[in-house]
Amino acid sequence: MRFNPGGVLAIYRYELSRTVRTIWQSVATPVITTALYFVVFGGAIGSRIPEVGGVSYGAFIVPGLIMLSLLTQSISNASIGIYFPKFSGTIFEILSAPLSPIEAVTAYVAAAATKSVVIGLIILLTSTLFVEVRIDHPVWMVAFLVLTSVAFSLFGFIIGVWAKNFEQLAIIPSLVVTPLTFLGGSFYSIDMLPPFWRTVSLFNPVVYLVSGFRWSFFGQGDVGVATSLGFTFAFIVACLAALTWIFQTGWRLKP
Amino acid sequence: MPPIIDCVAVTKRYANGQLALDSVDLSIERGEIFALLGPNGAGKTTLIGAICGTVSMTSGTVSVAGTDVVRDFRAARARIGLVPQEIALDIFASVRTTVAFSRGLFGRPADPAYIERLLRDLSLWEKRDARIVELSGGMKRRVMIAKALAHEPDVLFLDEPTAGVDVNLRRDMWALVRRLRSEGATVILTTHYIDEAEEMADRVGVIDKGRVLLVEDKAALMRKLGKRRLTLVLHDPLSALPESLAGWPIALDEGGRRLVYAFDASADDTGVPTLLRRLAEAGVAFADLETTASSLEDIFVDLVGAGS
CATH class of the missing domain: 3.40.50.300 (P-loop containing nucleotide triphosphate hydrolases)
Structure with a gap:
């Protein structure tokens, strides 16, 4: 046996069935959250904000809102996906299976990313109930959706391996990812910021993701689309490098 | 293979x-x-x-x-x-x-x-x-x-x-x-x-x-590590062992009603025939006898105890 595609598929299916078991939570939460954002930002506040780059404010925030959910969902799905077996002890089964580390990561990350992409699409559909959304580059839109989900599922997987308790599991998403997402241009164009903060924002990785994603909708972004893509790939490579090290050393997985 | x-x-x-x-x-x-x-x-x-x-x-x-x-x-x-x-x-x-x-x-x-x-x-x-x-x-x-x-x-x-x-x-x-x-x-x-x-x-x-x-x-x-024990149920209680058995690994139990002898089952001379002959010579009669092997537990405790 050179590869174990059956094993990868088993984990992938199992993880998705875990999602299906909690389908209402998984779907209702993002739909309700998105609806609230549209009521508050799109309706109440957005009506007083002029168009941004020729796009109504309500439509302008759609890509940012999707990104916001995509990042938090990818991280939480993937981190719980691997943290839970560690916590309950069922990780022994993965470690003692004829499954390479790459295969295990592929399965968990693919499952987490699949769920994120589905949620992203649900949010997109929900948003069309509130505003008119136009998508200039649908293929790129899907590409960004998938790449971002994969990148942050990888990141979430690392957090799940690193976390020793539920507090640690929650701390990175709430202390690092949420602020970066809010300050990453989800609700505004960084052109709206004073020059100093605009420069600071360029160090925020989420800016590149939101920008690329927004470009796929409206053909305009804060940074070039190539930069956005390059950044996403760089992030994926960095996560893969960290994971390779984790599995080679057995760090926090095996004594 | x-x-x-x-x-x-x-x-x-x-x-x-x-x-x-x-x-x-x-x-x-x-x-x-x-x-x-x-x-x-x-x-x-x-x-x-x-x-x-x-x-x-x-x-x-x-x-x-x-x-x-x-x-x-x-x-x-x-x-x-x-x-x-x-x-x-x-x-x-x-x-x-x-x-x-x-x-x-x-x-x-x-x-x-x-x-x-x-x-x-x-x-x-x-x-x-x-x-x-x-x-x-x-x-x-x-x-x-x-x-x-x-x-x-x-x-x-x-x-x-x-x-x-x-x-x-x-x-x-x-x-x-x-x-x-x-x-x-x-x-x-x-x-x-x-x-x-x-x-x-x-x-x-x-x-x-x-x-x-x-x-x-x-x-x-x-077999190798197992000690066996021979237990004799005596007709009449003994207060002390006959002199001919002095120094043998024998214990008297239940107020002298039982005589327990520990021996190595794998040894060439287990000592059992000699013991029985000397008891007969000393006029000690017994009603019943049994031998038991020591359990794996005894062996285990011995081994681990010796290691520490």
């Missing part, structure tokens, strides 16, 4: 510096039931972990049927089923789902008929669609065994399988182990219940402080 499991100089030092396995050499033959005995913290679970892949070795090599467990981990692990000491299950999954998942994890194609037989054998079929969280502790342990056997392994590791398990499950488990062996599987178990090792195992390995103290055919071990 190479041994089914071959450990060579397996050493594990944990990050905190504790030496859990100290150059362990151990060969396990195909088709045997091997019992690994040792006190808590002896290194039993670490050794199983090193073989199965849940613990990374510091040094040494392990091969399963000739394939290295690190270099060729897929082939090696495909043969192994592991039932760890602690129950570890996704409590929200159903019995059948989790068992089928274990089979899938090993890349085996789905086989509902095999899973059904397995669940029936373990008295789990009635509970096949129940969620794990609804099961009793004993049932959960049966699920653990079903998961370990789901991919049809030919080596089964049972780590403390009957700790905290009721009589029914113990009996079922040993019946299962015997059947697996009769089908050609190899079973390696660790246990605190020495009587179980004594009853079940073909060979016994004693491990303490990360070192294998001895590996021996169970019967030979019992």
Whole structure:
């Protein structure tokens, strides 16, 4: 046996069935959250904000809102996906299976990313109930959706391996990812910021993701689309490098 | 044919510096039931972990049927089923789902008929669609065994399988182990219940402080290290031994009604004929006699005691 595609598929299916078991939570939460954002930002506040780059404010925030959910969902799905077996002890089964580390990561990350992409699409559909959304580059839109989900599922997987308790599991998403997402241009164009903060924002990785994603909708972004893509790939490579090290050393997985 | 499991100089030092396995050499033959005995913290679970892949070795090599467990981990692990000491299950999954998942994890194609037989054998079929969280502790342990056997392994590791398990499950488990062996599987178990090792195992390995103290055919071990005791039930109580038996390893029990003589069964001269002749000469009559072998437990306590 050179590869174990059956094993990868088993984990992938199992993880998705875990999602299906909690389908209402998984779907209702993002739909309700998105609806609230549209009521508050799109309706109440957005009506007083002029168009941004020729796009109504309500439509302008759609890509940012999707990104916001995509990042938090990818991280939480993937981190719980691997943290839970560690916590309950069922990780022994993965470690003692004829499954390479790459295969295990592929399965968990693919499952987490699949769920994120589905949620992203649900949010997109929900948003069309509130505003008119136009998508200039649908293929790129899907590409960004998938790449971002994969990148942050990888990141979430690392957090799940690193976390020793539920507090640690929650701390990175709430202390690092949420602020970066809010300050990453989800609700505004960084052109709206004073020059100093605009420069600071360029160090925020989420800016590149939101920008690329927004470009796929409206053909305009804060940074070039190539930069956005390059950044996403760089992030994926960095996560893969960290994971390779984790599995080679057995760090926090095996004594 | 190479041994089914071959450990060579397996050493594990944990990050905190504790030496859990100290150059362990151990060969396990195909088709045997091997019992690994040792006190808590002896290194039993670490050794199983090193073989199965849940613990990374510091040094040494392990091969399963000739394939290295690190270099060729897929082939090696495909043969192994592991039932760890602690129950570890996704409590929200159903019995059948989790068992089928274990089979899938090993890349085996789905086989509902095999899973059904397995669940029936373990008295789990009635509970096949129940969620794990609804099961009793004993049932959960049966699920653990079903998961370990789901991919049809030919080596089964049972780590403390009957700790905290009721009589029914113990009996079922040993019946299962015997059947697996009769089908050609190899079973390696660790246990605190020495009587179980004594009853079940073909060979016994004693491990303490990360070192294998001895590996021996169970019967030979019992013969080699086994002391026997001869107990005579006397007609009339004795207050003291006859002078001709002074210095013999004899004790008087129950107010002199019983005379107990310890001897080495494997010695050329056990001393039993001499003892009986001298008792007759001294006019001591007895009503009954019995000899008993010391249990594996006595041997074990002796060995581990000597090691410390």
